[in-house]
Amino acid sequence: MEGETEGGWGGGAESVLNLVPGSSVPIRYHSLFGAHDDFLLLEADEALLPDILHSRVTIRGQTDEEAVLCTPSATYAMKFVGTSNSVFLIPPGEPIPPCMKDTCNDSKSNTSAVHEVVPSVIKVASGNMELVLVAPRLDKLKFLLNERPYKLDEDVETDFQHNRSLYRWQDLLEQIQASEQELRDGLKALSAAEIDGFWRIIDEKTMDEILNMVLNNSILHGWRLNALKEDEVVSILEADGYPRNITLHCLATFGNMVGSSGCSLWSLDEKKVCLHFALQALGGGKMKLEIFLQKWRHRVPSGMHADLKMLEGEVLYEKLGFETWIRAFRVSALPSTPAERFAALFRERPRWNWKDLEPYIRDLHVPGLSSEGLLIKYTRRSQPRADVEPIFSAR
């Protein structure tokens, strides 16, 4: 490798660093001075040093993406900052004298040579990399996992396409610019399941089918929806041909485990279940609010109460004449980066009031930017009179 002997560069940095008052030291170009494009200066917060120095840090990105540096739990964009100054880099160390090790130790003349290393510049740096904390880039995850959602009958269908568009954990780490913790959180947010070693999103129809099986069976067997016995549910559905792990995943998506002595109990989450049926009712497009409410209340399981508040960030209303119409508009279907999110929102509707807008931006997290900051950066706020609500539109 260029110039790095076992002993070091022979750069003599120590003499510079330890320069005491009343002394001086010459500085020269190293015998191996050059462009050394393989050297990079990276500016890092003290807080990041432990992760970096213990090799817990990975750079991720494809050749067409801006590289990010990931610790186990955070993601940093890498930005090159140039300088017009001349930044001389002087490496440490003394060169190993070019002789056999044994004779070197004995020879007096060599020890004196070792102490007289002239500080030598190996490279003039044109700038350094800076790290900027950023949100993980998880939109791609959604895209990849939706390439091939899991369907109940899939093994039969696509034998010859075995493993195409299927991603294991390691594959996702290769493709997604996020830390491991953030990737795990992203998978959870998508209700993804690891099936046969591959991370999958389960398709809507399958989830609906299984949920309805659970609900129908609970009526048949008199199960309480807030105390479903895991073993019982899984076995009954398995007898009907539904794989255990998929049933479990459905319970985890629409419910919460309620722990107690030994037996695993699940409680269906009213909001999640009602939301599911609402979106189903709206599957055909927009409809009059009264009609929707009727349909919706008809579909939700008895004992559950459907409330419009559950649909914040999932539906939009518009007044056509005297009637209010409702349609699906899900925040989870929108881009997660702020600039693109606001662009999508303003494409949908050029003007928003705060009450309607808030549910669609409350999940945006930009390090260093509050929600007010986001509004200032990406929207134009107008308020014609003090007694009228402010309106937000595109910048």
Added chain:
Amino acid sequence: MQIRVKCNCGDGKCPEWAIVELQGVVESQLATSDQINGLEIGHLCCPSLSSSSSQPSYTFTVGYHELSGTKVQLKKPLLVLKKKAATQSTDITATGKETFIIRQPSKDQILDSEVTTIWESIKRRRKKGVEAFGRKITSS
């Protein structure tokens, strides 16, 4: 793709580099065919501490120019990273596109694409020594 950043220095024992920063550019008066490797740039001096200043001042003499500056503590540490070619002797592909090895800690598993570089963090420069000087200077 992923590039592991490794540090083999041992805990906090990264060797320190020195940085001398000058405003402007240093040019040598050698003919372009001559190498500047080994050429002396100048002398860095630390005059005696005067009682009035708390910070020692430095001078960097290049040719007939004497520049003055100070030692500055950097706000954030700078790390020196070195791209490391794979120890398998696979070459960089002709298109100049680089692909990377992932070293699994437990097994040295090389993935199917040709790997050419690993970034390796080898040294840490503690932010002690940055001297800043003004003016364009030439070294003789």
